[in-house]
Amino acid sequence: xxxxxxxxxxxxxxxxxxxxxxxxxxxxxxxxxxxxxxxxxxxxxxxxxxxxxxxxxxxxxxxxxxxxxxxxxxxxxxxxxxxxxxxxxxxxxxxxxxxxxxxxxxxxxxxxxxxxxxxxxxxxxxxxxxxxxxxxxxxxxxxxxxxxxxxxxxxxxxxxxxxxxxxxxxxxxxxxxxxxxxxxxxxxxxxxxxxxxxxxxxxxxxxxxxxxxxxxxxxxxxxxxxxxxxxxxxxxxxxxxxxxxxxxxxxxxxxxxxxxxxxxxxxxxxxxxxxxxxxxxxxxxxxxxxxxxxxxxxxxxxxxxxxxxxxxxxxxxxxxxxxxxxxxxxxxxxxxxxxxxxxxxxxxxxxxxxxxxxxxxxxxxxxxxxxxxxxxxxxxxxxxxxx
Amino acid sequence: xxxxxxxxxxxxxxxxxxxxxxxxxxxxxxxxxxxxxxxxxxxxxxxxxxxxxxxxxxxxxxxxxxxxxxxxxxxxxxxxxxxxxxxxxxxxxxxxxxxxxxxxxxxxxxxxxxxxxxxxxxxxxxxxxxxxxxxxxxxxxxxxxxxxxxxxxxxxxxxxxxxxxxxxxxxxxxxxxxxxxxxxxxxxxxxxxxxxxxxxxxxxxxxxxxxxxxxxxxxxxxxxxxxxxxxxxxxxxxxxxxxxxxxxxxxxxxxxxxxxxxxxxxxxxxxxxxxxxxxxxxxxxxxxxxxxxxxxxxxxxxxxxxxxxxxxxxxxxx
Numbered sequence: 001x002x003x004x005x006x007x008x009x010x011x012x013x014x015x016x017x018x019x020x021x022x023x024x025x026x027x028x029x030x031x032x033x034x035x036x037x038x039x040x041x042x043x044x045x046x047x048x049x050x051x052x053x054x055x056x057x058x059x060x061x062x063x064x065x066x067x068x069x070x071x072x073x074x075x076x077x078x079x080x081x082x083x084x085x086x087x088x089x090x091x092x093x094x095x096x097x098x099x100x101x102x103x104x105x106x107x108x109x110x111x112x113x114x115x116x117x118x119x120x121x122x123x124x125x126x127x128x129x130x131x132x133x134x135x136x137x138x139x140x141x142x143x144x145x146x147x148x149x150x151x152x153x154x155x156x157x158x159x160x161x162x163x164x165x166x167x168x169x170x171x172x173x174x175x176x177x178x179x180x181x182x183x184x185x186x187x188x189x190x191x192x193x194x195x196x197x198x199x200x201x202x203x204x205x206x207x208x209x210x211x212x213x214x215x216x217x218x219x220x221x222x223x224x225x226x227x228x229x230x231x232x233x234x235x236x237x238x239x240x241x242x243x244x245x246x247x248x249x250x251x252x253x254x255x256x257x258x259x260x261x262x263x264x265x266x267x268x269x270x271x272x273x274x275x276x277x278x279x280x281x282x283x284x285x286x287x288x289x290x291x292x293x294x295x296x297x298x299x300x301x302x303x304x305x306x307x308x309x310x311x312x313x314x315x316x317x318x319x320x321x322x323x324x325x326x327x328x329x330x331x332x333x334x335x336x337x338x339x340x341x342x343x344x345x346x347x348x349x350x351x352x353x354x355x356x357x358x359x360x361x362x363x364x365x366x367x368x369x370x371x372x373x374x375x376x377x378x379x380x381x382x383x384x385x386x387x
Numbered sequence: 388x389x390x391x392x393x394x395x396x397x398x399x400x401x402x403x404x405x406x407x408x409x410x411x412x413x414x415x416x417x418x419x420x421x422x423x424x425x426x427x428x429x430x431x432x433x434x435x436x437x438x439x440x441x442x443x444x445x446x447x448x449x450x451x452x453x454x455x456x457x458x459x460x461x462x463x464x465x466x467x468x469x470x471x472x473x474x475x476x477x478x479x480x481x482x483x484x485x486x487x488x489x490x491x492x493x494x495x496x497x498x499x500x501x502x503x504x505x506x507x508x509x510x511x512x513x514x515x516x517x518x519x520x521x522x523x524x525x526x527x528x529x530x531x532x533x534x535x536x537x538x539x540x541x542x543x544x545x546x547x548x549x550x551x552x553x554x555x556x557x558x559x560x561x562x563x564x565x566x567x568x569x570x571x572x573x574x575x576x577x578x579x580x581x582x583x584x585x586x587x588x589x590x591x592x593x594x595x596x597x598x599x600x601x602x603x604x605x606x607x608x609x610x611x612x613x614x615x616x617x618x619x620x621x622x623x624x625x626x627x628x629x630x631x632x633x634x635x636x637x638x639x640x641x642x643x644x645x646x647x648x649x650x651x652x653x654x655x656x657x658x659x660x661x662x663x664x665x666x667x668x669x670x671x672x673x674x675x676x677x678x679x680x681x682x683x684x685x686x687x688x689x690x691x692x693x694x695x696x697x698x699x700x701x702x703x704x705x
Contacts (some may be wrong), residue, residue: 037470039703118697120423120476176683177692179421179476180629184676187622188669195665235609311480318477349497356488363481364463371471 027171038378048373055369056112059362066361078349081160081286081340091339093226097297099335100230101126103291107234107241108285110322112164112316114245116258121167122180122286123310124189125160129287130294131192133157134212134301137219137294138201145218152219160287161280163189168279172272186310193303196349201301212301221296228296237285242324254278264349286310319366335357394654399541402646404429404617406544406608406622408624409638410551411457412593415427416628418585419568423479425596426621427486432457432597433604433616435492438497440508440605441612446515449605450543450598451552457597458590460486465589468573469582472699478639483621486497488602491614496611506612513610516540546644547595551635563689564588568693571700581700623649625626632682632690647672676681 043051066076085095105122129294133156136148143151163185170176203213223230245251253274256264264271289309294301316334320326331383341355393624408425415422422428436453440446464482467473499508517538555561566574567581575581604616627645637666652667 037703039700106390115457120480136504154687170680170683174680174683174686176680179697180692181626181676182678183423183622183677184626184672187626187672188618188676191665191669191672194668195663199663199667227651264681311484314476315480318474347501353492353495356484357492360485360488362483364467364478366482367467367473367478368471370473 004375023048032304035377035379036376036380038373041373043373051369051373052348055366055372058369059365061367063358063361066357070354072350074153077348077350081337084340084343084347085336089226091113095335095339096227096231097177098339099229099294100234101293101309102313102316102334103234103328103331104230104237104287104289104292106316106320106327107237107324108160108289109142109310109313110317110320110324110327111241111245111254111278111285113252113317114258114322115141115275116180117168117171117181117275117279117282119167119279119282120179120314121163121283121310122313123306123308124182124186125163125283125286126293126306126310127186127189127193128163128290128292129156129160129284130290130301130305131189132156132287134201134215134294137301138213141216141219143218147221149221149295152295153288156287158287158289160290161168161284161300163287164279164281164283165276168276170208172275174175190303191306193301196301197303213232214300215295217328219295220299223291225306228292230292230296232293233288237288245324250274250277286313315363319363337362390654394650396536397650398643398647399537400606400646401650402642402644403537403541403544404599404620405624405645406548406604406626406638406642407540407602408596409627409642410544410548410600410635411592411594411596412628413633413635413638414555414588414595415461415553415705416633416640416696417568417693418564418588419571419698419700420460420464420468420585420589421479421692421697422464422592423625424460424482424486424593425624426617426619427483428457428460428593428596429581429600429603429617429621429624430483430486430490431460432594432600434493434600435597436601437506437508437604437612439507440516440610441497444509446488447513448522449512449516450601451621453597453601454594455597455674457600458594460597461590461593462586464593465586468699469585469589472619473547473699475697475699487615487617490617494612494614495520508605508610513605516605522640538606540598540606543598545639547598548635548639551595555635557559560584560633565693567700571695572702575700581702596624597622608674623671628670628673629675629679629682629692633692647673 044314064078067074067077084091086092105126108125109119109122133152136143136152136155140151140361166185167181169177170181171178197210203211205213221230223229226234232297245254253264253269255268256267257271257274257278264274290305291352293305293309298305302303309340312334313331316330317327337359338355341358342352344350344354345352393552402449408429410420411428412425422479435456438447439452440449443449460482463485464478467478468475490529494506498504504630508525553561555565563579564584566577567584571581599620600617603618604612608616623645625639626636630645631641648667652664656660
């Protein structure tokens, strides 16, 4: 008995020694990497701003490199992009027209993102809102305007809201992955338009061409300063959301749930209800964007009513750090780029797809530079120095 | 019978590009990266594959070019998400915008510089990439048509899926990859090199997506350049990853199911089932959404997304 015990003891000792020697070898073999990433001390606001600006400059320079490769003068092209977006009141109006749905839906997704609910279903929510609103446009187009337009806006919000609620309900109940679920809902909504276009809502006067009838003038949103009144809604919404997120109890609850759902639970918040409420609002805002695009710009329910805006909105909201003012600025820059590039086709014969390429190159740079706000690279300390 | 046979053949042809995209994305997601740039990487592959076939006149180089282009797109994604820890969703969507834009842009650029405003891949390349014709086998009554009559992408796709399945399930490195996808901190503590393996998986996965794109631009469009040839296949592939429950082997069958969905509208007579075309186009996404919900109700760990998917790993923040 005694013997076996002592035997065990030496066994344990031996294996311990062996382990130590292995660790020795490992430590000497696995040096600290030459370059490693470390967290950086909190930067001041001005430093962050300076870093953001310099990243934007570098991004534009990288885009310029792309233009140079095509054999054009980057300064000339950039100048013509800017002038293409601003050169006349008509051009400026067109730029703002592009900006309206982008600004509204970016504001919409920012709510969900603040809650760390990865809603990438803005595209579908825009479409759902447009579909719901189009019902009133097509079947009750002759209602008095004071009743019709609010009804359409409400329908748009409800439609988008429902499309946002569905993933929230399943997330609450079964913890269904919302990123993938909202992605699927985008395409379900898109095909709903095709279904309506080919079937129940097909325009009988289109002569076989698949489309939904043009809205009667009574439905079309009025213009103010040459641009459809959606821009007033968008601006008001930005101000409202700024107050809502910064000053209201709801906004506070959203950011607590975003930081930690269990903290929110512990503090006595009804997390499930907050998720449902916020997703309805987030989807509803995107739905309003759909209504405004259909009734204010397209004057019909087109298959391209969202046209990728829902995806771009995610990028915009993220780049703007989810702040309404930032979203306003970033969505404006995006709209300038996309309007300006449409001029390049006519002026230089450069395909309009160049706008997507340029957008991509610039975004890659900006996204990469974000890293330096919170982190920095550190070189390995020279040999002999303790770490 | 003939009708049914040609349906089977069409199903397999329609499913093949999706299979490449899906296998590529599974390899990505298993390493913990939800890459929403599949559509973009496929578009890059479509463009590079087509242009290599058109300019170099060599089928093997066309496939290689599409792989490299997809991998190059994925490399941008890997640098930004793995090293620079940028948000995966945002980078993925940007990659899609960039990839589709770059592909169409290059296509139009080549078109305006072409002799007669069309780009056509030389006959010999199309023949090499076209339907198989094995002496004796391809002429067999039924099996010949179902098994031995396809273009080489079909067989390549199945081979890639099987290899990917073996790699993830049976090899040591595959085990490490799966560990990274589930819990990168634990994998790192166990001595697995997280960042290099993530890079490897993302880049190779992107390359496989790129080959799927070449199928769309070369085979589906019959050797004539068309803009937007990928046209949403990448998103269907993202859906199929869920349908196949992150298993490349299941993705083979799954891609044919999704391929069937995409062509059913041409084969099911409207007099039997009066379903609108949009319903068939919606089916892949509807079924995927259902599967997503069912899998979450059953809370099965095996048939769900890797736990670390979508979250970047920063080793000093464990």
